[in-house]
Amino acid sequence: MRAVDAIMECLKAEGVDVVFGYPGGANMPTYDAFYDAGIKHILVRHEAGGGHAAAGYAKATGKVAVALGTSGPGATNLVTPILDAMMDSVPVVFLTGQVRTDLLGTDGFQEADTIGITMPAVKHSVMITDPAELPRVLHEAFYIARSGRPGPVVVDIPTDLSKVDIPYEPVTDLHLPGYQPTTEGNAKQVRQAAKALAAARRPVIYAGGGVVNANASAELIELTRAGNFPITCTLMGLGAFPAPDRQWLGMLGMHGTRAANYAIDEADLIVAVGARFDDRITGKLSEFAPRAKFVHIDIDPAEISKNVPAHIPIVGDAKNILSKLVVEYRSLEPDASRLEEWWARVDHWRERFPLAYEDTTDSEIRPQFMIQALAEATENDAIVTSDVGQHQMWTAQYYDFPKPRRWINSGGLGTMGFGLPAALGAKVGCPDQQVVCVSGDGSIQMNAQEFATCADNGIDVKVFIMNNGYLGMVRQWQELFWDRRYSQVKMGGNPDFVKLAEAYGCTGLRLTDKNTLVDDMRAALATPGPVLVDVRVTAEENVYPMIAPGEAARDMVG
Amino acid sequence: MGEPGIKETLSLEDLQAEAGLRSGRKHTLSILVENKPGVLTRIAGLFARRGFNIDTLTVGPTDDDRISRVTLTLDGAVHPIDQVTKQLHKLINVLKIRDLEPAETVARELALFKIAADGQTRAEVMQICEIFRGKVVDVGKRSIIIEITGTNDKIEAFERLVRPFGLVEMMRTGEIAITRGRGET
Numbered sequence: 001m002r003a004v005d006a007i008m009e010c011l012k013a014e015g016v017d018v019v020f021g022y023p024g025g026a027n028m029p030t031y032d033a034f035y036d037a038g039i040k041h042i043l044v045r046h047e048a049g050g051g052h053a054a055a056g057y058a059k060a061t062g063k064v065a066v067a068l069g070t071s072g073p074g075a076t077n078l079v080t081p082i083l084d085a086m087m088d089s090v091p092v093v094f095l096t097g098q099v100r101t102d103l104l105g106t107d108g109f110q111e112a113d114t115i116g117i118t119m120p121a122v123k124h125s126v127m128i129t130d131p132a133e134l135p136r137v138l139h140e141a142f143y144i145a146r147s148g149r150p151g152p153v154v155v156d157i158p159t160d161l162s163k164v165d166i167p168y169e170p171v172t173d174l175h176l177p178g179y180q181p182t183t184e185g186n187a188k189q190v191r192q193a194a195k196a197l198a199a200a201r202r203p204v205i206y207a208g209g210g211v212v213n214a215n216a217s218a219e220l221i222e223l224t225r226a227g228n229f230p231i232t233c234t235l236m237g238l239g240a241f242p243a244p245d246r247q248w249l250g251m252l253g254m255h256g257t258r259a260a261n262y263a264i265d266e267a268d269l270i271v272a273v274g275a276r277f278d279d280r281i282t283g284k285l286s287e288f289a290p291r292a293k294f295v296h297i298d299i300d301p302a303e304i305s306k307n308v309p310a311h312i313p314i315v316g317d318a319k320n321i322l323s324k325l326v327v328e329y330r331s332l333e334p335d336a337s338r339l340e341e342w343w344a345r346v347d348h349w350r351e352r353f354p355l356a357y358e359d360t361t362d363s364e365i366r367p368q369f370m371i372q373a374l375a376e377a378t379e380n381d382a383i384v385t386s387d388v389g390q391h392q393m394w395t396a397q398y399y400d401f402p403k404p405r406r407w408i409n410s411g412g413l414g415t416m417g418f419g420l421p422a423a424l425g426a427k428v429g430c431p432d433q434q435v436v437c438v439s440g441d442g443s444i445q446m447n448a449q450e451f452a453t454c455a456d457n458g459i460d461v462k463v464f465i466m467n468n469g470y471l472g473m474v475r476q477w478q479e480l481f482w483d484r485r486y487s488q489v490k491m492g493g494n495p496d497f498v499k500l501a502e503a504y505g506c507t508g509l510r511l512t513d514k515n516t517l518v519d520d521m522r523a524a525l526a527t528p529g530p531v532l533v534d535v536r537v538t539a540e541e542n543v544y545p546m547i548a549p550g551e552a553a554r555d556m557v558g
Numbered sequence: 559m560g561e562p563g564i565k566e567t568l569s570l571e572d573l574q575a576e577a578g579l580r581s582g583r584k585h586t587l588s589i590l591v592e593n594k595p596g597v598l599t600r601i602a603g604l605f606a607r608r609g610f611n612i613d614t615l616t617v618g619p620t621d622d623d624r625i626s627r628v629t630l631t632l633d634g635a636v637h638p639i640d641q642v643t644k645q646l647h648k649l650i651n652v653l654k655i656r657d658l659e660p661a662e663t664v665a666r667e668l669a670l671f672k673i674a675a676d677g678q679t680r681a682e683v684m685q686i687c688e689i690f691r692g693k694v695v696d697v698g699k700r701s702i703i704i705e706i707t708g709t710n711d712k713i714e715a716f717e718r719l720v721r722p723f724g725l726v727e728m729m730r731t732g733e734i735a736i737t738r739g740r741g742e743t
Contacts, residue, residue, distance in 0.1 A: 302644035
């Protein structure tokens with residue numbers, strides 16, 4: 001059969017039921033194969049939208065997603081989603097078209113060195129040189145994308161090779177001698193970690209996106225309950241532990257809660273699970289958790305001791321390790337009363353420094369209020385995607401996520417334009433779930449063309465634009481650190497978002513009154529089909545609390 | 559702002575965990591890789607991206623044509639070797655990495671020197687060459703080319719000695735290294 005038909009067989013064998021893509025000259029053979037392959041294809045309006053949609057699908061379902069683009073500009077438009085998936089460890093296989101092999105290296109029409117351009121942004125990449133190898137390479141791509149620390153894999157397919165007739169046989173064995181991720185945690189290290197936890201007087205669990213990737217939420221909850229430990233999550237980990245909760249301290253890091261940041265600052269033992277001590281978490285590294293010893297559980301050995309030296313490193317799958325750790329911990333029968341003082345201190349912080357803002361007395365909508373209203377209108381039971389900026393931080397702060405895979409955002413790369421396509425991808429993956437996107441008036445315009453994809457395919461996402469007329473986060477930094485010299489942050493010339501939605505065949509609504517906001521949002525959520533809701537909020541509001549860049553957590557402001 | 563925490567001193571143990579990251583010496587990494595397109599680019603790209611500085615790099619075939627060997631040296635005073643090897647291991651085409659122990663390793667480098675030498679100085683240069691067990695590979699009216707094999711210390715010593723004669727050009731291959739004893743590198 002043609003190599004492209006073999007691609008379809010491989011996709012089916014991998015359980016792929018939907019792909020996101022955009023055709024062009026170099027991947028036309030693949031699109032011919034889609035014609036009767038029986039695999040659902042969502043035609044996006046820009047390759048970047050397709051890449052982010054795939055990430056949204058993968059983050060919501062936990063399955064490997066697939067995005068396609070043609071050669072040259074099709075592939076370069078995928079570079080941002082590829083790096084985004086790399087930074088957030090998202091399993092996506094990217095299939096790019098490439099020019100004919102006889103044109104390679106000649107600056108042919110729509111030729112780009114896709115493998116070269118994406119090399120620093122991928123978990124792995126392969127250009128097909130022998131079409132007979134295609135099935136094996138594809139299955140290896142899926143395996144690499146999903147196993148170990150998940151990530152993006154690019155398979156670049158020259159158009160002439162994709163038409164070649166190859167003998168297709170289902171691939172049953174993979175040959176990857178250089179790739180053997182460790183999944184079982186070292187038993188001795190796990191015992192040591194249990195002992196350290198049993199001896200700790202000021203322990204904190206610090207969970208990241210790796211817990212979500214490992215589907216280890218239940219095990220994380222069990223350990224946290226077993227030891228009555230205080231727990232905080234990173235931006236990527238939100239939902240891994242249900243919020244709100246008696247043991248929940250709120251988010252950690254630059255815009256995390258004071259309770260979480262102070263607890264880390266004073267902790268004597270920090271158990272980091274699937275987290276990587278990013279600069280947005282640690283603040284000034286030399287003053288990060290100065291009294292703590294670190295247990296670091298991660299599937300990627302290179303993350304251990306990269307930023308913060310680990311006293312007890314455990315490499316492996318979080319689900320596997322946490323379930324062993326809880327058994328070891330219980331067997332030590334630690335004295336629960338040793339944490340009483342610590343909880344008193346933590347409770348004191350929580351009581352004294354709750355997340356707060358000054359509400360309005362008229363109908364004006366504070367952005368924080370908007371998120372609280374959205375949480376109420378959706379009963380905290382939606383998959384929420386976001387773009388990047390103030391609205392992202394406020395959503396992370398004020399929307400309590402009860403489960404993992406409910407909060408989908410671009411954490412590592414911080415990609416504006418991620419939210420809408422990610423929402424449509426999540427909705428395609430989880431059609432029975434309510435999916436909302438919180439965006440900003442800046443971010444939404446970076447991939448607004450995907451409203452057409454939603455309308456065209458009847459993808460029922462509700463987009464709430466937190467419209468403050470500014471690139472709010474940059475404006476906040478200019479206010480705080482650049483002497484209020486507002487440079488290029490006023491979003492003059494914003495379109496009429498209601499009309500924009502209508503032009504795309506979606507429903508557009510504008511909300512300006514705080515007093516009816518929850519009910520208006522409920523009405524928007526009940527409106528069938530894709531809906532854009534333009535919510536007008538206070539223009540100059542800041543995200544607090546905040547660890548100023550380069551400062552220590554204990555010096556949080558606001 | 560906020561409540562300052564209670565200051566406590568760090569334990570020695572904590573500090574040692576941190577100190578372990580920099581070894582302070584030259585390291586030779588012997589890396590087996592799959593012989594596939596782009597592998598060297600991946601390694602070089604990784605070093606550039608993570609800010610690791612390669613001192614020397616050599617690549618060549620092994621006795622198995624599916625596998626190549628990369629030998630590279632870098633400064634452990636500047637780079638956390640542990641982090642370098644862990645990042646290298648993440649490359650799918652990298653099969654095995656060995657951080658060679660200097661005492662258990664034989665390392666060699668080849669260098670070619672083009673030295674200004676006329677009738678008067680030629681004999682003196684050749685004498686130095688003999689002491690270093692080098693080989694004269696070409697002689698011209700006004701220059702001489704010498705081949706030296708050895709550790710990089712030896713090559714650097716030779717360079718210092720011949721430089722006053724007028725060093726026209728020098729080329730070095732970078733080190734290759736093999737472990738002593740019966741076991742494979």
